[in-house]
Amino acid sequence: MNRGEALLARLGDRLAGIRGRITPNAEMDKITWFRAGGTADALFQPADEKDLAAFLKALPAEIPLTVVGIGSNLLVREGGISGFVIRLSAKGFGEAEAVSETQIRAGAATPDKRVAAVALEAGIGGFHFFHGIPGAIGGALRMNAGANGVETRERVVEVRALDRKGKVHTLTNAEMGYAYRHSSAPAELIFTSALFEGYPEDKAKIKADMDAVQHHRETVQPIREKTGGSTFKNPEGTSAWKEIDKAGCRGLMIGGAQMSPMHCNFMINTGNATGYDLEFLGETVRARVLEHSGIRLQWEIKRIGNFKPGHEVDEFLGRLL
Template sequence: MRPANGRIDGEALLARLPEVRGRLVAEAPLSGLTWFRVGGPAEVLFTPADEDDLAAFLAALPGEVPVTVIGVGSNLLVRDGGVPGVVIRLGRGFSAISVEEGYRVRAGTAVPDVKVARAALDNGIAGLTFLRGIPGTIGGALRMNGGAYGRETKDVLIGARAVDRQGRQVSLALEDMHYSYRHCGAPDDLIFTEALFQGEPGDSDRIAEAMREITEAREQSQPVRSRTGGSTFKNPPGEKAWQLIDAAGMRGFAVGAARVSEKHCNFLINEGGATAADIEALGEEIRRRVRETSGIALDWEIRRIGVPAGETARETA
């Protein structure tokens, strides 16, 4: 029987998994795959070779095995006890970019958002420049309706491809995503594999200047060279999360080696040696103080996965 915390021994789980053309690794460290540089291991980490490999794996995977998908870890907190089941990280087989007629750009979901913005620039395509300001992959942008500098994924998406938990390959139109602010209403079990974006004709010099402005704005206003997870909390309707945090007196506040950024207080920083528990506790204290001072409940924008330290009991399957 699987223990209450859901973890079993990674090697034992590996022995139960279907064969793949990609790579399966038991007890794979995840801290190095996240921008915070914290967190425990994946019981098993799967890097599929391509969409067909992913679909075949999911179709054969026992239904009781949990599946978690991660990208480049830019907006992710992995808890210290690690992640039960299979963690899927899309790689080279999902990193193609192509430009199509009608100022369209097709991209695999492992492609960093900035690379799509650069591909658009190289081909004189406007409208996708905002992707330069999102520090993640296309998969993450699809899953959370990522946005920056006045535009969101929903404003430029034509459609996407995905694989569901049963291994079925599906196509989705924009309306199937059911987007709202920093939220995607498509089924949670879908693993996005490809996206098609609509741009518009533009002047390359103007696009390049807009990208430079975004780069400079990020450098000046955000702690982009620190171990951080990007924006921590969503902006409540009509409010700015950072202003609420600042008004609550939390700028520079610390729990262990986790600290609220002095530069932008909707960013949390691992100053070196912080645990995931430190970072999460800091976030929860921010939420408590903001609720106390403003009456507003902040919602996490950073995705938190896995189990806390001390909940890592194993049993052999």
């Protein structure tokens, strides 16, 4: 019996009545944009918020739980993920609508680009930046995603979430504890939807701003590659790509992983990269930037799961400079 089957056998009939889809031994490389990584013991895709709440109430507290979005900035290690991975379904959590002249409500599985499109249709300004973020709203809420000088926190009114016991919480913007590419909202909370606010704006102006965002992405980012987007956060007072470039890491390759020659803060899978290749490349870059400029780059890509024995990767390759 493999790990996924053993987990479900252990739960017995606890999950009876759950309407969502449960997949044992789920191949995470199928749902991450890097197309690399190990398996999850089990993947659960809830039908809707009530189904998610029922699942959370039924799941024993000692079983690990990991929440993922559409996998656009996610690196899964080769040893896989213990316990359950939750991925919100587009059908149950992927709707977005304008609820007033200035407000939009969106499910956590809604693509950021869809929210930008809804804003355009409704003549609501301030959401053009979402057109350039290849993720979903849940991830944008958790990491305060931003682009083109605008951040998610500037638009958030309130966020709806469930805790590990299936209880509903509503968090205000202040309670989300936003900072650069960070939210201090409790890690156990699973965001299900959010209310956003913009401002009335001419549709032609919104469309022009969205076109400018798209043009910028197409001309400076490797958007057609298997990538996780920006690899590292920008350090204070400089840009990550500048420090990577100065450290001689533009185009650097390890195995099938490469720092993009086009935009060297983008890490790409050139075809056969493993999770180990990608993380080892990232830590090599961090080590070289640390040696060159004294700057400790911080990961923007979320790395989850267990290392495969013999394929562990130390931060900065173990260098404590």
